[in-house]
Amino acid sequence: VFSLSDTVLDTGYLRNALRDQGCGAFIAFEGWVRDHNDGQQVLRLEYEAYSALAEKEGLAIIREAVDRFPVRQASCVHRIGELGLGDLAVWVGVSAPHRDEAFLACRYIIDEVKHRVPIWKKEYYLNGDSGWANCEACGQA
């Protein structure tokens, strides 16, 4: 399952949804809002998504992970909207019979989500500026 959420994530609920008696391992990754990026002090963030394509691409990534690594269940939820420092921005969970494949699948999902899913992050800095992450060269027309 891949989804976008505009409210705080309930990690206990997300984790329980992956419970499986055939699984001896559960791995979760949490991405948190950090107070700095590229030498700038960050105060808060705003995530924006192209929902229809983000959900489609996110689900494709989950399916790839389940196919490629023998894991039983995997899910990822990404926040959209305004987030403060320390807030949970993205959660990935994987359950598998054994830990090796769970670690690999979890890593695969978060890496692919960051590269492929149409979600954008606007950072608001201490100095009053703001900017779209990964889009430093985009400002020039």
Add this chain to the structure above:
Amino acid sequence: MKKTLHLKYFAILRDHAGKGSEDIESDSQTASDLYNELRQLYQFPETGAMKVAVNDEFKGWDYELDDGDLVVFIPPVAGG
């Protein structure tokens, strides 16, 4: 012949266009032509790391536009 195209703008492109969506009448043949047309209007950045999606699927820049297509240009993503 002019086509009616539905456009959605996200992130930096929304900032440049000053709106999140619009419908336009266009002579552009391909996604690339359309982007160039919009660049004239809104000072969009060069295609560089941009991608394009039509009707909620990633497509190539040479995609031939059809009347009624939903076109979204995708700036570098930054989830996670």
